[in-house]
Amino acid sequence: MPAQTEYIAGPDEVRQAISLLTEGEFLKLKRLAEQAISRLRRKIWSVDADDLLHDAILRLLEEKRRWKPKRVDLVGQIAGIIASIESHWLKCGKRSQPPLLEADQITDNADGEAVPTALALAADHRHGPEQRIIAAEELTEEQLFHQIEELFSEDPLASLVFSEWQRETTGPDIMKALDLTRQQYDTAVRRMDRAIQKRWPEGMPHVH
């Protein structure tokens, strides 16, 4: 029915869908957002995983991303929006501009008085404490990869996978060579991901 394919979810429906998400789905969304922020840290400092998730919902409701609940689950839809926002913010970062958040669109309060937006606050490009620490930690790519390798010193499978990645071996080829199922491979990858996240919670150091 054409009317159904054009149907876009409103705030009540999105709220309802959020309330139906499982604990695991919330965790998956959080990790997807954290990974995106970790990648963005190379260029963008003023946003975190919560900003990204907040903006994803605003974009969903602003119909910049049309969600048809009957066809795509909310987690899948938000994952797609996160990827889109990441790409957009990365472009902003490359132009040395702070990212424009949907939440920044409000520029005055209910009384019509101007309020500083997150965008305006983010426009302060002075290095914050986190940025100063990580900037001071700048490494060569080789040093960084060596430090990552050390994280897996007690995890032989992760260590093997990581060294294969450095040789540009693809996931399917690694699975084949090591006789791993998709699940075993993905589990090892997530273990590596968590180890890296734990070591550099604010993003990996810059490399030169």
Place this chain on the structure above:
Amino acid sequence: MSTNTNSTKLDRLFANLAQGVENASPEDILAEARAEGQDTEQIALSVRSTLLDAVRSFEQRKLHAARHAYRKRSTELKNKRILLPETATARRALLISAASNDQRVARVTARFRDLKDLSDEDVQSALEDLIELGALEDIGKDNNDGNE
């Protein structure tokens, strides 16, 4: 200067790590986080709260836009009302004059049998209704004499 964005090796690492999460079922992610001792309930509650806050922000933005439109309209009306004559006699004269010269005003005032018998408050109210309807657009140009 950082050249991370040009590093294909680092990009490949990020892409490989991302796949592990993208391919994972929420149940696997939950089980692994619990096994690592993370407070999964607290994390889930926090994400839930962030998402619901965003829905509220969206609704407040709509409300904000409506308030803004209301304020704008109110200011416009207030500015127009300032153009009404200051004295009750002059306002009544304006209403009678407008009703005799403009068919739209005559239609609006037809419910009153005799404009001369209207209370001052009703005259004021009728003029404000006419302003809102845009039927007295020219009063500022033609009827400022009552204010002087």
